[in-house]
Amino acid sequence: MADHSTCMSRSCGITVDGIVKICPQCGGFMRSSRSIRAFGWVMLICGVTAFALMGWMFRAFLAGGGAFTGTRGQALFALGGVSFLVLFLLLASVESLYMVVTGRTNRRLVRTLLLLLSVYILGIVLLGMIGNLTNLLSAFGS
Numbered sequence: 001m002a003d004h005s006t007c008m009s010r011s012c013g014i015t016v017d018g019i020v021k022i023c024p025q026c027g028g029f030m031r032s033s034r035s036i037r038a039f040g041w042v043m044l045i046c047g048v049t050a051f052a053l054m055g056w057m058f059r060a061f062l063a064g065g066g067a068f069t070g071t072r073g074q075a076l077f078a079l080g081g082v083s084f085l086v087l088f089l090l091l092a093s094v095e096s097l098y099m100v101v102t103g104r105t106n107r108r109l110v111r112t113l114l115l116l117l118s119v120y121i122l123g124i125v126l127l128g129m130i131g132n133l134t135n136l137l138s139a140f141g142s
């Protein structure tokens with residue numbers, strides 16, 4: 001398979017033949033198809049491991065009787081968090097497969113992944129803040 005290099009710049013992103021370090025169009029950093037493929041494999045292995053881990057946790061949960069000791073709201077919240085994570089892992093696996101097969105990154109997928117990640121982190125931070133607030137309020141109430 002012939003090597004090619006892809007520009008990592010957000011605004012450029014062209015692909016040229018051969019292993020080129022500096023983009024001829026914008027002067028940005030370029031990554032070869034070989035290193036993108038290697039990175040794709042690492043991502044793929046991480047994704048598969050995460051899936052296996054989640055499956056194992058789910059099985060352990062079911063083996064424990066499947067009883068959720070919490071409110072309905074907490075159960076829904078946990079379910080939402082897990083499905084969000086599954087969606088993220090699925091997209092990450094698709095992106096890593098794309099990287100392994102083509103030796104390029106799919107910019108739209110990467111952007112979606114970064115967006116999902118920031119929404120997830122923001123959600124955790126916000127929920128943590130809300131949790132602290134409720135604790136504070138209940139401390140005042142008692």
Ligand SMILES: [Zn+2]
Nearest residue numbers: 007012023026
């Ligand atoms: Zn470029």
